[in-house]
Amino acid sequence: MTPFYRALFVGPILFLLSYAPVCVAKERPNILIVLTDDQGRDDFGYRNPYVYETPYLDRLRSQSLEFSRFYVNQTCAPTRASLLTGRHFLETGVWGVHGGQDYLNLDETTFAERLLELGYATAFYGKWHSGKTDGYLPWDRGFEEGELAHLYRHENGIFYTREGEVRTKGWTGRSLAEKASQYLRARSKAGDGRPFCLYLSMLAPHGPWYAPEERVTKYRKRGYSKSLAEFAGMIEELDGNIGRVLEALDESGLADDTVVLFFSDNGPIMNSGRKDMADHVGKDWELRNPSQLRGNKGTVYENGVRVPLFARWPGRIRAGESTQLSHVVDIFPTLLELAGERPDARKGDAPLRGHSLLPVMLHGAELPPRSLFIASDHAQVPGGRHRYDFLSSAKLLEGEVQDLALREGNRKLVRRGGRIELFDIENDPSELRDLSKVEPEVSERMSRQLLDTFESIRDSGRAFQAPVFRIGVDEDRASFVFACAPSELYGSVKYGSHATTGWARVGDGQAHRVDVVQEGWFSVILHVAGGKKGARVKIEVGKSSLVGDLTEGNRTKLGRIYLAKGDGVLSCVLKSLSADGGVFESLKAIEFIGDGATQGAFYSF
Template sequence: MRTIVAITFVCLFVAQVCAESSEGRPNVVVILADDLGYGDLSCYGAEDISTPNIDRMATEGAKFSSFYVSSVCSPTRASLMTGSHSTRVGIGGVLFPRNNHGLNSDEITLPELLKNQGYATAIIGKWHLGNEDMFQPLNHGFDYWYGTPSSNSQFYYPTIKKYAADCVFREGFTREGILKRETAACPLIEDNIVIEVPADQTQFTQRYTRETIRFITQNKDKSFFVYLGHNMPHIPLHASEKFVGSSKRGIYGDTIQELDWSTGEILRALKELGLDQNTLVIFTSDNGPNTGKGGSAGVLKGGKGSTLEGGVRVPFVARWPGTIPAGTEFDEAITGMDLLPTLTKLAGGEVPDDRVIDGKDIGSLLAGKPDAKSPHEAIYYLRGRGVDGIRVGDWKYRMATDKAPKVKKSKKQPAAESQSKKVSVETLYNLSDDIGEQKNLIAKHPDIAARMKKQMEAFHKELRKKPRPAAVAESTKQD
């Protein structure tokens, strides 16, 4: 009898400790759009796209105007998962099907850190940190995955995937036929098993929304982390029938208005489940817009693939009723890397101290403290393996390799001289009064430029000294 009483007491004590330890810890939903620009939401100035639900998040929470990511998608996702600069973890550019590398299993990821604190973890949508099974999200801390291995524009190698018994084959594909092909179109995957190929891209946003709400509902009695990586508005652009023709900016705007609907459905579900007050919801994008396909960087210059502001500065809206003051706006410079240390701390965990974590805790900014400042001494603009620029305060110094204007060929001019050449362009901007990067002040302030260039070069040197390489697929390693 004493044994039973003792066991009962211990169980009650453990349950109480667990309840107390989870008190105040938020559930977390991170919504990451693909290629959505600074000028693509109405709360950031878009007049031809309506985003009332994301706008409401900003009204009821916080809106940041200087949130930085990488200029292309895989590096941003690597930084989000590891809290480190993408180059530091070996993911310097977009991963394509032909690439044999991916996120290293030695990395300690955000979902792993949250899982250690008792969180249920799910990725709904795009992964894009390695194509083979060894790189997939279930090997990096996620309990559940429903989505695509990479961009919706990318094919995959069908022979390296497993297929569900009831896999749906569309557009004339068959099980036998697809396994004979060298490549196939974008698949839909659930827990490493292909369930549809090619995926019906018109249903991506609808399906991801349902899966997100299902996972939240299933885990409503415990802490959860959902990483919702939408495929839209990356090309090819698709929206469900209900949203086609709904915006004033064509199919591009239609996809964003469907993303806004999705956000609203998730917020509604959280409220109905009684989770609204204890859930931090973040909406942002992985890089700047594809301006040739309808995207807009608004007041910023440049777009996807560029280290001009339009390529790396994206919307960031955060909502957590009762914790984030309504209507808060910040222009303090923060980054996608900051989510790992911030969310880990909010969950009661510890950030790894055995490696360089470039991200900083931005909890004071999220809490809306009036005196909160950016924890970053500098923001660095990385592209590939190099560093294009640096921002310190309002000053931005950039030395990038761009194409020189083509010189019109003449009979007197040698052909070789008429070809476009790559030149290093050195610029200095004060972003406080020139957010569009129109006035190059380098001639007026050469001392500031020289100081920032020296700081940028020192950072680049440090970055090369402490790399954490990506992993290479076992099947492609050289003997």
């Protein structure tokens, strides 16, 4: 175990041994977790009243203990992985966003699974982004109820459930708020004596930026640019939707018995996500960033990874501010302790990486000193790597060229592409004054810790891997293998965020890791864009194979194949071109429909 791992992981263990759980089972509270998407540290009225109006969040903050030195990961899927597992995201199989990089390893234990075992009712609504096929979905990971929102439809949303697809009209954030409110009202009348844990993951204010016209008009009248007015209106709409949920909690009579945890998944982004609207530049960004923190979403600088955490429990958690160093990995052990359990992993589970924050919340206890390892979700190879360049092996990733950071006490070391910077965060929160040459010994020690930690995770066999796709999990439903998550590419095929492209020559293809749960006969459907009639493709899993011809369009039934139970490799290879020499523009998914099953919904979240 490296010195860094001792600092980060042994410290919490010694801390746990020093006290008994501060909650007992008979007084276990309900839990409401509200996570927003791309809401920066200054995107609140209480921090930035010149730009925003957020009365509900401001009130929640005034009723809460605010952890003002709370860290998350620099993008959405990594933060969700750490929240769900209490572990560093790279350890969980998540190492990026889309392209198959955002699937939570099937052997990871989630907080929902633990709470469900402890007698909690569990539910999830909103943005999931932790895997989008059988085995990875909320109802597979401990949530009794779950609805996943399509990314990023802020109007007329699509929700995916265990039973199928649900379409809504109007603003999606309001639909999410109503779904959460309905759940709270139902739990208040359940009569089963079970506390609940509701995880509400909002889409806003992730782009594309859209808000109700009356909200946008108000900010335009103040002289704001179109993009800033749209964004400010979106923040106000988000605030109102969270307010609806908090009001439902009050009206249900559950508020006094419910711990509310609120935070954002990463720092702010400047991109509007709309072709008809400019991104934030110049004055817009200055208005949004009055704290003048360095960086934004996707960076390891403070503005990319530092957001406020609000913790409210009326009559138990005293409102105020905690400046203790905390991290999203601390939420899992905190939830366990709220449920009356010791805040650590079960025997046989992977170790948790955080502290319970409950002693801080209830008694103002001091957390032990520790280091926080911060890594980018954009893995780099020497010479540079585009986010969706295929990574054939984790061994290609050299620690020296990654974007990494280490927070230890009041020092923060940043490594970016081989450059080292050292900052005194307490006195220089904007990370402007590099102390690496002034404190070379500190820089060298912290840099070595960073590299040791990254290399340990890289070499663990759990990081930077393609996901395993399960086939035949449910005899009534189809199984999907998404093309954007290959374990290997052949020929000229190119990796991408939601599909593979470049299919042009005989022998082009790709492979996937699969686990056939139920053996038997399966019909195989190829989902493509711009398919060319007559091109021939071979599907092979283990000793079984199928050769079929494409039809015109986006969906081809290739034929039937018998799959034996167990782990294996699925390959899809081009055997011949169409008469005009084409194949398809892109491959999206391979669908397997067992006998008696129906075609599945092509999940797009």
